[in-house]
Every structure is written in structure tokens, then in C-alpha cells.
Amino acid sequence: MTEVKAKGQKPSGPVGAKRRVVTREQILTVFPEQTLGVHRSFAGDVWAQFKSHKGAVFGAAVFLTIVFLVFFGPMIWTIDPTFVDIRSRNQGASFAHPLGTDQLGRDLLARVLSGGRVSLAVGLTAMALSLLFGSTIGVIAGYFRRMDGPLMRFTDLFLALPLLPLLLVIVMLFREKLSGVLGPEGGIFILMVSAIGLTSWMQTARIVRGDVLALKEREFVLAAKSIGTPSRRIITRHVLPNVLSPIMVSATLGIATAIITESALSFLGLGFPPDFPTWGRLLFDAIDYTRDYPGRVIWPGLAISLTVLSVNYIGDGLRDALDPRLRGR
Amino acid sequence: MLTYTFRRTLVSIPTLLFIAFVIFFIVKLSPSDPTGNLPLTIPPEVREKIRESLGVNQPFLVQFFLWLKQIVVTEPLHWMNETFGTQFEIGQRILSYQTRSPVMDLIVQRMPQTLWVVGTSYVVGVLIAVPIGIISAYRQYSWFDQAGTFVSMVGFSVPPFFSGVLVIILFSIIIPRESMFWLPSIYDTTHEVVGWESFKFQFRQMIMPVMVLALQTTAQISRFLRASMLDNLNQDYVRTARAKGVKERSVVLLHALRNSMIPVITVIALGVPAIFGGAIITEQIFKVNGLGQLLIIAIQGGDVPTVQTITFMFAGLIVLFNLIADILYGVFDPRIRYD
Numbered sequence: 001m002t003e004v005k006a007k008g009q010k011p012s013g014p015v016g017a018k019r020r021v022v023t024r025e026q027i028l029t030v031f032p033e034q035t036l037g038v039h040r041s042f043a044g045d046v047w048a049q050f051k052s053h054k055g056a057v058f059g060a061a062v063f064l065t066i067v068f069l070v071f072f073g074p075m076i077w078t079i080d081p082t083f084v085d086i087r088s089r090n091q092g093a094s095f096a097h098p099l100g101t102d103q104l105g106r107d108l109l110a111r112v113l114s115g116g117r118v119s120l121a122v123g124l125t126a127m128a129l130s131l132l133f134g135s136t137i138g139v140i141a142g143y144f145r146r147m148d149g150p151l152m153r154f155t156d157l158f159l160a161l162p163l164l165p166l167l168l169v170i171v172m173l174f175r176e177k178l179s180g181v182l183g184p185e186g187g188i189f190i191l192m193v194s195a196i197g198l199t200s201w202m203q204t205a206r207i208v209r210g211d212v213l214a215l216k217e218r219e220f221v222l223a224a225k226s227i228g229t230p231s232r233r234i235i236t237r238h239v240l241p242n243v244l245s246p247i248m249v250s251a252t253l254g255i256a257t258a259i260i261t262e263s264a265l266s267f268l269g270l271g272f273p274p275d276f277p278t279w280g281r282l283l284f285d286a287i288d289y290t291r292d293y294p295g296r297v298i299w300p301g302l303a304i305s306l307t308v309l310s311v312n313y314i315g316d317g318l319r320d321a322l323d324p325r326l327r328g329r
Numbered sequence: 330m331l332t333y334t335f336r337r338t339l340v341s342i343p344t345l346l347f348i349a350f351v352i353f354f355i356v357k358l359s360p361s362d363p364t365g366n367l368p369l370t371i372p373p374e375v376r377e378k379i380r381e382s383l384g385v386n387q388p389f390l391v392q393f394f395l396w397l398k399q400i401v402v403t404e405p406l407h408w409m410n411e412t413f414g415t416q417f418e419i420g421q422r423i424l425s426y427q428t429r430s431p432v433m434d435l436i437v438q439r440m441p442q443t444l445w446v447v448g449t450s451y452v453v454g455v456l457i458a459v460p461i462g463i464i465s466a467y468r469q470y471s472w473f474d475q476a477g478t479f480v481s482m483v484g485f486s487v488p489p490f491f492s493g494v495l496v497i498i499l500f501s502i503i504i505p506r507e508s509m510f511w512l513p514s515i516y517d518t519t520h521e522v523v524g525w526e527s528f529k530f531q532f533r534q535m536i537m538p539v540m541v542l543a544l545q546t547t548a549q550i551s552r553f554l555r556a557s558m559l560d561n562l563n564q565d566y567v568r569t570a571r572a573k574g575v576k577e578r579s580v581v582l583l584h585a586l587r588n589s590m591i592p593v594i595t596v597i598a599l600g601v602p603a604i605f606g607g608a609i610i611t612e613q614i615f616k617v618n619g620l621g622q623l624l625i626i627a628i629q630g631g632d633v634p635t636v637q638t639i640t641f642m643f644a645g646l647i648v649l650f651n652l653i654a655d656i657l658y659g660v661f662d663p664r665i666r667y668d
Contacts, residue, residue, distance in 0.1 A: 055482075157347050160651065162643035164606040165624060169356055169636060172628050260488045264610060267490040268625060283490065287614075294498045301491035309486035316482075 049321040056317020059310035066307055070116035081110040081277055090293065099299055103289065108282075112299050115277035119304070122192055122262045122278070127254035129197030134204025135247055139235060141205065142212025152209065159202050167261065170195045171270045188272050192265070196258050204250040211243045245322035252315035256308045263304050279304045330659065337655045341648050348644040349400075353393050356637050383424075396634075399423045400641065404433050427632045435623060435635065436642065442518045443619030447608045450539040454546025455597060461547070462554025462593075466562060467581060477551060484548025489607050493541045493614035500537060512537050516617040538615045542607055546600060553596045557589040564588075591661045598654035602647040 050056055074081075085105035092100050099108035141151035171191060178187035215221060216239075224234050259279075265271040266280025274285065279300040286296035367376070380386055384395060399422065406417040422431040465474040487495075501514035513534045522528050561567065562585050570580045609621030616622075620639060627635035659665050 157344060160344050160644065160647050161348055161351065162602065162606065162640055162647060164609055165636075165640045165643055166352070166355065168609075168625070168628055169640065173355070173358060256486070263488060264490060267610065268613060270628075280490075283494070287494065290494060290498060291502055294502060297494050297498070301494060305483075305487045305491055308488070309482060312482060312486050 046321045050317050053317035053320055055313040056320075059313030059317070062306060062310040063314060066116065066303070066310070067120065070113055070120055073113040074110065074117070077110055077113060079107045079110040081106060081114040082275055083107070093295075100293070100295060102285070102296060108296060108299060111277045111282055112279070112303055115279045115282050115300065116303060116307075118189075118272065118276070118278040119259055119262060119280070120307070122189065122196070123255045123259040123307075125193045126196035126200070126258035126262070127251055129193060130201040130254050130258070131204060131247060131251055133197065134201035134250065135208050135240075135243070137201065138205040138208025139212055139239060139243070142209040143216060143231065143235060143239065148209075151205075155202050155205050158199070161199070163199050164264070167195055167199060167265060168268065168270055171265055175270075184273050185276055188276075192262055192271065196261050200254060200257055200261070204247065204254070207246045207250060208243050211246055212239055215239055215242050245318075248322065249315055249319045252311050252318060256311045256315070259304060259308055259311075333659050333665075334656050337652055337659075341652050345645065345648050346397075348648070349397060349641055350393065352637055352640045352644065353396060354389075356633055356640070357389060357392070383426075396423070396637065400638065407431075407433070423634050423638055425627070425632055425635045427627065427630050427635070432635050432638045436620065436639065439618065439620045439623045442516075442617050443605070443608055443612070443621065446516070446535065446538050446611070446617060446619065447542065447604055449535060450542035451546055451601065451604055453539055454543035455550055457543065458547040458550035459554060461551040463558060463581065463586065465551065465555045466558030466589075469559060474555075477555070481548035481552050484544045487544075489541050489545065489610050490614060492544060493537070493611060496537050496540060497614070514615065516615045518618050538611050538617065541614075542604060542611055545607060546604060549600060550593065550596060554589060554593050557592050558585060561585045561589045591658065594657050594661065595654040598650045598657060601650045602643065605643060605646060 083106060085101070087105065088097070088101055089103055089105035090101065091097055091105075094100075097107050097109065099112065101107055102111070137151055137155065141148045141155075174191055175188060178191050181187060182190060221234060221238055224238055229237075262271065262278065263280030263283065266278055267284045269284060271284075272278050272281050274281070282300035283297060283304070286293070286300070290297050367379070371379075384392060387395075399420070403419050403422055406419045407422060409415050410417055410419065423433065424430070425432050425435060428435065461477050465477040468474055496512075497514045500510065500512040504511045514537070516534050516538060520527065520531060520534070522531050562581075564585075567580060567585055570584050571577075575584070605620075608619065609624060611617070612619045612621040613625065620642075624636065624639045626632075627639065
């Protein structure tokens, strides 16, 4: 019979007290087998909690499928999305064109797949940019007291800007200039990504600032300070790893907003050029044909909605999984 | 309370000034030329004179303050002259490059359509959201709550430009025109309500745009109310009320709901500007000739004054509703006032 000390029991009791011995069997009635003797890591804990959120697992599966399809699909489905075959225009679903063709005879499946590449790329890059801004401003505002006031006023001012009209104006104004310098596709991509990134960092900054403010008062930061660790290293070693969870949650939400914003701009005719398919652009192009060919609107729209829905569910699950109060319940 | 309101109002003025500056700056960077849309036969000297008369050649800051003066002083004075018959001396009003008419007149023409659609959908959205939020919280994890969670997740995720197109396909294309469930996909703004029949038509054409906009409102507000109700239903005062033998209905609808509404009212006030943004897209789908459509046309036509003024109005709305949210918060939660 192996002897294991009970959890929380001090190794040596007060002098003269009888040492209490707990058997492994007794512990096993309280703690299930798998929790004993297994090294429990943070990532493992998070994964265990994430797994229990059905919607999140389903969302992750759908999102990964979409990413997989969009990145490897064009290698299998090799029809050029911009290939014009005017004789087979406006076709319905067939073996040659599973989703049909558009008014110029371009294959819709190929267009949805390559459109997804652009939409997802815009979403991911814009999210990364907005996270970079948001966490930098949030950490600086939370950590350095002198910067807190000005930076947070700045954030509030940005929150009060009418974003959609401003985005429309920005895209309209700089499209020509950037296209001239970087080529039509590269220029509009950089413009879109930076415009969306620059107008969506505020929520992240606020959340990160709040967390950093609380972290700053904790003992381990005080300990690091007392041995003379420079601020830069305290931030990178101690603060940043601890605010990773809110940053990850706002990352998922950021992807969703970025994809919706890009599609909304494309939908209003102010996004990527017409020969450069994205989901929003495909939707915009198909609107005029809604009456006769509703399928053409539904596929790109469904792609956008499914992606955003799955990302939102992942975010929901991550929030639960990364919250230590909810985890392990 | 008065000082609180006053302080809040004062704080919002610099915000508004900053936003006005940012908007003016961004739009002014544009290479668009006010004479760009005029016939090519106009000689360059005349073009230069037109530019001069529009004040485009002046330094940037001078233009900014002139525009600010036009918005803050000239337009309100003109409005007072019109309504009260006063005889104030007013300067040049803000003119649109496209139509050469005052921008404010254009906005006043477009405003009612937008307000009707946006206002109705917001009210409908909130009215649907409140009972859903209450029931979801009261019966947490029931099938109703699960369904509510799913529907609001969908409401968050499906963008209005897709949900709008979907309802058009469903109600105007799949359902035959003779059916009583058929709905018009184009919003006719010239339609006037004179009798029962025309009211019915107005009602029918409003259903789809209102549904699309209300879906997002409902999703957001019902979630907030649910969370807030859950917080309050576990509080001690609810247990006390139940222990006293207060009826369950009053416990939920009077005690808990009242306190839960405090943060939700803020969310409702803060959501108003966002729904105006959503209206830009919805108006494009249902072809409503409202403010959003005016903005899109002005952007595409390079009509700088119109774009600046409409964007500034949106900004003004945001600041105004932030202020209203702050003040309402102060009214409902006395602790806030004495910060």
C-alpha cells in the first residue's frame, strides 16, 4: 500500500501530533485517477476546458476546414478564377462547375476559394496589426502611470470616431495613390489591412490596460523590480505572458470584425478591384443577378457568415478556457 | 446631478473638436478637385476663380476654422431664421460641390427616411431583446436559453449585407408575388400613408429593412441583459425579497429587472451610432435614399463638403449618445455621480 500525503497537508505537523496517513485508495475516491501523477500544464488545462465547450470545438473544426479548403483547394481545383469562358456563362451546378459560373463564365467554386484566400489573409493580417497597436498602447498605458491619462484619452477619442464612414473615405482617397506605388493588388491589400488595423485596436488596448494595472501590483512584479530588472524586461518577461489570454480572445474577435469590415467595404464597391475576387466583392458582383441566380449570392455570403460564426464560437470557448475561475469546474 | 451633467457636457466639446479636425484633415488630403466634374470647355482661369470662390486655395487651418464656423454658427442661425422668422445676418452656408445647394438642405431631405427605418428597427430590436434576455437568464441553460444563445451568435456573425440579401431571396423571390407573404425588395420613399391600404403597404415595405437591422440589435442587447440579469438574480436582495414572500413575478420584473437595466440602458444608448453605420449598408441593399446613400454618392463623386458634414454628423451622434449614456447612468445609479 503506497502512502501519499493529502493535498494541502503540511509535511511535518506540530511537535507531538500524530502524522496522519492517507492511502492512495482514499485519495482516489476524491480525485479521479487521471488527475494524479499526470503533469498538468497550462496548455493542457486550457485544452481540457476548451474541449468541453461543444460550440468551440465545432467552430474550431469548421474554421480549420475553411482554412484548409481555401489554402489547398486552389491546388486541387485548378481552374483559374479569372479565366473568362463566355460560352459557358450563367451556368447552374454541374460536374464541370459545382457551384456554376458567373455572367462572364468564370468558375464560381474557383472564385470562392481564391476569394477566401484574400479575405482570410486580410482578416489575419489586420487582426495582427490591431493586436500589435492595441497591446502596445494597453501595456504602456497600464504600466507607466504618466502615459495612462494621455493614451487612454487618445483611445477614447478613437472610439468616438464614426468608423465606417471614415474607412470609406480613407479607402476612397488613398486607393489610387497606393495602387500607383505598389500595384493594384498589393496597394489595396496594404491599404485595407492598415485602415482596418488602425481603426480596431481600441477594445484590445482597454482590456490589456485593465489587466496590466492589476498585474503591476502583484508580488512577482514587485520582486522583479526589487532586484533591479529594467522595465523593458519586466514587461516582456512578466507582464506580457500574463496578459496573453485577453489578447488571444480579442484576436479571435479581431479576425471576425476584420473579415466583416473588409466584406462590407467590398460590398459598398470600395474594396478590391473587380478582377480580384474576395468574398465581399463576389457578393457585391452577384447582387444584380440575385433574382435569376440566387446561388451566386449565397455561396460567398455563406462563406463569410460561417467563418465569422466559427471564429466567434472559438473566441467564446477560449474566453471560458482561459478564465481560471471557470476552468476546472 | 446638474454639475455632473454640466461636467460631462464640457468634456465632450474637445472630443468633438478633435473629431472634426481628424475628419476635415483626412478628407482634405484627397486629390479631388471641386471643378473636376464641370464641363471641359471651361477655361483654366475660370476654374481657378471657381476654386477661389469655394475657398479651396486658402491655408488648411483657415479652411478648417471657416468650415467649423459654418457648422457651428451659420447653419444654426439659418435654421433659426427659417423656423422663428428672425433676421440674423448669416454668411455663406456649406455648399455641396455636386449639387451647388446647401448640404444641410440635402441632409434634411434625406433624414426622415433614415430616421424612420433606423428608429423603428432599434425600437423593435430592443422590444424583442428585453423579454428574450429576461427569460434566458431566468431559465439559464434551458432549451430557450440555448436557442437564444445560438440566435444571438448568428445575429453577431451574419453581416447585414448577407442577411439582407437572404431575406430578399426568401420573401421577394422564392415567395410568389401574389402571396400575402411576399414583400417588396425596394423601399419606396415617395409612398405616402393616407389610408388603411397605403399603411399596409408602408408596413410591408418596412418589414425587411427593419428585420435586418433589428437582428443585430436584438443579438447584442439580449446577451447583455441576460448577463446582467444573471448577476442580479444571485444577489442577496433578491433572496431577501423572495424570503419576504414577494411574488416571483415582482421579484424578477421589478426588483431584478430594474437593477439589471442600468448597464443595459448604457448599451442601448451606445448602440445608436453603430446602427446608423449599419444603416449605410442596409440602405444600399434596399435602395432607401437616406443619409447613408447620400454619403456613398458623395464619396464616389468627390463631394468634399457633403462627406465632411455627414461624417461630422455621425460623429456628433456618437458623442451625443455617449453623453446621454453617461447622464442616464448617473440618473439610474447615484453612486456614479459623486466620482
